[in-house]
Amino acid sequence: MWNLSGDSQAGGDLQLQQQQEEQREQELASSFWADVLQGGGTMMKHTTNSRGSALRILDEVLENSQRRHKNMVLAIQREMVDLHLPVVETTAGRHINQDLTNLRDQLQAELAQTRKEIREAQEKHDEETARYLKGIEQDFRLKLQTSEAENQELRLSLEEVYRKMEEKVVKALEQMNTETKAAIEAKEDELRDMESSTLYIAEEVRKAQRAAEQRADLQESERKKKEMQEMKAEYEKMLRDMKAEIAALKLNKEKKESTGKKVLSSLASGTASGLASGIASAVLPGKLSFFDNLMGSPFA
Structure with missing residues (x-):
């Protein structure tokens, strides 16, 4: 997995996955998404065909965006x-x-x-x-x-x-x-x-x-x-x-x-x-x- 956002911005990343077995979740958390999660990212479970699940994820995305832009400091x-x-x-x-x-x-x-x-x-x-x-x-x-x-x-x-x-x-x-x-x-x-x-x-x-x-x-x-x-x-x-x-x-x-x-x-x-x-x-x-x-x- 490529980490395009960089370590300093990993806290705003949000990884989505459909509902899977606990073992599969642990594998993803310890391998593919390990860098992002260690940097403060969030892993959320999406329940298939669940509107409430999708809305919760959307709320998290919007809150992350607001937090990141509030504290953003330009390089210059x-x-x-x-x-x-x-x-x-x-x-x-x-x-x-x-x-x-x-x-x-x-x-x-x-x-x-x-x-x-x-x-x-x-x-x-x-x-x-x-x-x-x-x-x-x-x-x-x-x-x-x-x-x-x-x-x-x-x-x-x-x-x-x-x-x-x-x-x-x-x-x-x-x-x-x-x-x-x-x-x-x-x-x-x-x-x-x-x-x-x-x-x-x-x-x-x-x-x-x-x-x-x-x-x-x-x-x-x-x-x-x-x-x-x-x-x-x-x-x-x-x-x-x-x-x-x-x-x-x-x-x-x-x-x-x-x-x-x-x-x-x-x-x-x-x-x-x-x-x-x-x-x-x-x-x-x-x-x-x-x-x-x-x-x-x-x-x-």
Whole structure:
């Protein structure tokens, strides 16, 4: 069996088989599908002519697809974040720039060879050959200038991509801050309401206890007290959960803001002059999948 998806993506693979004997399933799991299953893949049994079985498998496929795309990190992001490579030194950048670089190197080598031949012809007082070679040299100079112009055009194109990326990061950060702030405020309002309810219940517990004691009905007093205490305990648990949720939201907001500042700082260091001299080493948000969804493609 050929593993076309690679080891890193094996967790999203789904192997289907019709209902078979347990022995056959074990053989498949230990031989043909072993690599995929060890990489986190899933083997499911399909019951022939069963609509429910087919739907369960389809649900698993869709969930796998969503999980994989949610956490997907582009190769160019990984190279720029983990390896701190400039854009032109990434795999994508090298691929784009390779043809122009090869042409430039070839022209420079041929130009150097032509100059050498001109010097040799001049030393031999071969004026006709020298004039011919100077014409070739001029031709190479023009071609080299054209190659450099194309390289400059490529740098400008990458600079435009870079600027669009910066705009998307800023917009994503603003949207994130607005949404997170609103969520925290809503939770804090809910927390205040619950705290008020808890205080009210505590007061009702005391009232019920005093009323029962005044009636000298100890059994009723204990029953009421127990009911109110249980209700109070439930509200207090809800309060603790709510506070923990708010704390988690605030911590998540702080982490995202910190990451966003680092991204913007890296982007800010990539000035136009830096790009022209080799493209700035911008740190992209490849380590946080949250940015993958927010930023999208810089070409959009």
